[in-house]
Amino acid sequence: MTRLFLPADAFALALGAEAVAAALQAALPGLELVRTGSRGMAWLEPMLEVATPDGRVAYGPVRAADIPALVAAGLAQGGAHPLRLGAPEALPWLARQTRLTFTRCGVVDPASLPDYAAHGGLAGLRAALALPPAEIIEAVTASGLRGRGGAGFPTGIKWRTVAAETAPRKFIVANADEGDSGTFADRMLMEGDPFSLIEGMAIAGLAVGAAHGYVYIRSEYPHAIARMRAAVLAARAGGLLGPDLLGSGRGFDLEIRVGAGAYVCGEETALLESIEGTRGQVRAKPPLPAIKGLFGCPTVVNNVITLASVPFILANGAAAYAAHGFGRSRGTMAVQLAGNVKHGGLVEVPFGVTLGELVLEYGGGTASGRPVKAVQVGGPLGAYFPPALFDTPFDYEAFAARDGLIGHAGIVVFDDTADMLAQARFAFAFCAEESCGKCTPCRIGSTRGVEVMDRIAAGDNVAANTALIHDLCETLKFGSLCALGGFTPYPVLSALQHFPQDFPQETQP
Amino acid sequence: MLAAEQLRVVEAAIAAHRGTEGAALPILHHIQSALGFVPQAVLPVVAEALNRSRAELHGVASFYHDFRDAPAGRHLVQLCQAEACQAMGVRQVTRESEQRLGLALGETSPDGALTLEAVYCLGLCACAPAALVDGAPLGRVDAAALAAAVGR
Ligand SMILES: Cc1cc2nc3c(=O)[nH]c(=O)nc-3n(C[C@H](O)[C@H](O)[C@H](O)COP(=O)(O)O)c2cc1C
Numbered sequence: 247m248t249r250l251f252l253p254a255d256a257f258a259l260a261l262g263a264e265a266v267a268a269a270l271q272a273a274l275p276g277l278e279l280v281r282t283g284s285r286g287m288a289w290l291e292p293m294l295e296v297a298t299p300d301g302r303v304a305y306g307p308v309r310a311a312d313i314p315a316l317v318a319a320g321l322a323q324g325g326a327h328p329l330r331l332g333a334p335e336a337l338p339w340l341a342r343q344t345r346l347t348f349t350r351c352g353v354v355d356p357a358s359l360p361d362y363a364a365h366g367g368l369a370g371l372r373a374a375l376a377l378p379p380a381e382i383i384e385a386v387t388a389s390g391l392r393g394r395g396g397a398g399f400p401t402g403i404k405w406r407t408v409a410a411e412t413a414p415r416k417f418i419v420a421n422a423d424e425g426d427s428g429t430f431a432d433r434m435l436m437e438g439d440p441f442s443l444i445e446g447m448a449i450a451g452l453a454v455g456a457a458h459g460y461v462y463i464r465s466e467y468p469h470a471i472a473r474m475r476a477a478v479l480a481a482r483a484g485g486l487l488g489p490d491l492l493g494s495g496r497g498f499d500l501e502i503r504v505g506a507g508a509y510v511c512g513e514e515t516a517l518l519e520s521i522e523g524t525r526g527q528v529r530a531k532p533p534l535p536a537i538k539g540l541f542g543c544p545t546v547v548n549n550v551i552t553l554a555s556v557p558f559i560l561a562n563g564a565a566a567y568a569a570h571g572f573g574r575s576r577g578t579m580a581v582q583l584a585g586n587v588k589h590g591g592l593v594e595v596p597f598g599v600t601l602g603e604l605v606l607e608y609g610g611g612t613a614s615g616r617p618v619k620a621v622q623v624g625g626p627l628g629a630y631f632p633p634a635l636f637d638t639p640f641d642y643e644a645f646a647a648r649d650g651l652i653g654h655a656g657i658v659v660f661d662d663t664a665d666m667l668a669q670a671r672f673a674f675a676f677c678a679e680e681s682c683g684k685c686t687p688c689r690i691g692s693t694r695g696v697e698v699m700d701r702i703a704a705g706d707n708v709a710a711n712t713a714l715i716h717d718l719c720e721t722l723k724f725g726s727l728c729a730l731g732g733f734t735p736y737p738v739l740s741a742l743q744h745f746p747q748d749f750p751q752e753t754q755p
Numbered sequence: 756m757l758a759a760e761q762l763r764v765v766e767a768a769i770a771a772h773r774g775t776e777g778a779a780l781p782i783l784h785h786i787q788s789a790l791g792f793v794p795q796a797v798l799p800v801v802a803e804a805l806n807r808s809r810a811e812l813h814g815v816a817s818f819y820h821d822f823r824d825a826p827a828g829r830h831l832v833q834l835c836q837a838e839a840c841q842a843m844g845v846r847q848v849t850r851e852s853e854q855r856l857g858l859a860l861g862e863t864s865p866d867g868a869l870t871l872e873a874v875y876c877l878g879l880c881a882c883a884p885a886a887l888v889d890g891a892p893l894g895r896v897d898a899a900a901l902a903a904a905v906g907r
């Protein structure tokens with residue numbers, strides 16, 4: 247029987263995968279069609295794969311209208327066709343990557359726990375069950391893993407803090423709010439390899455002594471929500487969740503919670519408020535969530551990719567993870583290439599790769615074919631970098647040294663038609679729209695920033711208004727409780743600094 | 756006033772989440788998915804079930820962009836306005852879509868057929884501009900594709 251693999255990842259769905267699936271069912275009655283996640287080559291989606299005696303053969307991008315010709319060309323046997331790409335893992339874009347966290351994504355059936363186990367899943371949890379909690383934490387610490395949600399805080403230290411607390415209840419919270427524009431790694435992982443997140447959370451629970459977890463997923467991700475809900479049921483049935491993890495007699499379970507369209511709820515304390523059922527307003531720290539988090543209990547809040555990286559570390563040892571990387575940034579980063587880029591998608595590579603390699607070599611430059619003008623790294627609160635900074639290595643400290651941040655590692659590419667004044671204005675507008683309202687500079691200053699930008703655009707009192715922007719950014723930087731207000735100056739000031747030609751200059755009287 | 760159907764939905768939502776810690780968002784989502792919006796009149800009922808004040812529940816419902824106090828159109832187009840989509844020309848696509856569909860971002864057509872609204876990132880940033888049309892993802896959209904997706 248012919249066995250075909252077609253992603254049901256949102257990229258593939260957005261590019262016509264359902265029509266391809268229907269055309270396949272019509273052309274090849276009785277075929278077995280496995281709906282996978284995506285391997286991350288968005289420009290080749292929908293990418294169809296067929297199992298042959300020599301391994302899988304890929305075709306892409308496939309449209310429904312291509313199916314009759316593909317079938318006639320011997321699709322079921324991996325026959326020749328202009329859309330034939332050959333073995334997917336041999337495609338240079340994929341072969342050059344170092345996939346530790348995303349090894350299974352796009353390969354396995356995300357609905358099948360047996361398939362997960364057959365591809366190396368559960369080995370991390372098995373290893374963790376054989377260790378005392380302190381040694382699990384030691385492995386995570388020694389791996390050098392830092393939080394992938396943006397701040398890069400060492401994960402082992404966070405876990406140790408929670409483990410040291412004595413409390414009747416503790417929680418593990420996976421932050422799947424992924425609100426940064428240009429990012430989709432959490433979504434892809436949840437849609438393509440949901441059990442790895444669940445396994446990582448179970449390991450975290452064993453490590454810190456928490457029996458219950460939550461995955462807080464943004465409502466803009468309906469497919470990821472459905473996948474995770476199904477995975478939780480399958481995990482309970484298969485002993486990856488529940489009172490008796492893999493027959494060990496130890497328990498961990500979790501619930502899926504859905505956000506409601508508030509960017510600020512990605513901030514960890516706002517997220518906890520939201521799970522508790524209140525307005526998603528940021529809490530002042532201290533107390534840290536690790537001490538007093540969800541429902542007042544010690545809580546680990548980690549990004550999806552952070553948690554999904556843990557099974558590899560437990561299964562293969564801390565050294566195998568720490569062997570990759572650059573400086574204090576150990577392991578791999580799931581970089582996301584987005585926007586006006588020819589070869590967009592997910593690139594998992596060791597830290598230390600340069601920004602230029604990512605944008606020009608992996609990304610292939612712009613989709614429009616025009617020169618790259620700017621890239622925004624790290625979401626709406628990240629700086630705009632010009633190609634002159636493409637030698638910057640992907641590393642938390644190296645980006646900070648150039649007044650930027652890597653955040654959740656989204657890279658949005660802009661061609662030379664971009665208007666950087668408009669981008670700076672948008673940064674203020676976004677801050678105004680999404681502010682939780684607690685701090686005056688963020689709530690009011692951002693709206694003020696939009697108005698002042700408009701005056702600069704109109705050529706009105708440019709020097710004085712530009713000085714006002716700088717003042718406003720100082721106030722935001724130092725008068726904000728969280729990074730929404732505090733980091734909005736990054737996109738604004740980087741646009742001003744690196745792209746002065748887009749801002750009107752003072753005309754001499 | 757709460758219609759009988761609305762009251763049934765609210766009671767079912769509350770019952771479904773009895774025993775859930777922090778049930779406010781799950782209950783509001785349940786109501787919105789059944790009714791298409793969260794009528795103001797349900798908030799006191801939910802508040803009472805959760806042992807919280809009306810004002811508090813009102814504050815919660817109004818804080819989150821997702822919860823509507825009036826139904827959306829029969830078709831819902833959510834067009835991403837964030838940076839990756841900007842880089843692929845969504846500002847232009849938005850203007851053209853507004854013209855073609857005859858309504859501005861954030862509006863529902865008077866006949867209740869269509870709502871056009873902004874969202875900020877759908878995680879489809881490598882096939883921008885992106886939209887959700889009645890919950891189904893669409894990549895590399897233009898005004899014509901959006902119009903076709905809602906039968907215009
Ligand atoms: C405005 C704002 C939005 C944030 N959004 C997210 C998000 O969507 N996902 C995420 O993992 N972290 C987000 N963070 C960072 C979290 O507050 C927190 O640092 C993170 O979840 C910790 O997990 P990690 O250590 O694994 O990175 C955001 C922070 C701020 C200030």
Ligand code: SF4
Nearest residue numbers: 682684685688728731
């Ligand atoms: S900076 Fe803005 S979003 Fe952050 S806590 Fe203050 S008001 Fe809220």
Ligand code: FES
Nearest residue numbers: 835840877879880
């Ligand atoms: S920025 Fe539009 S989908 Fe992410």
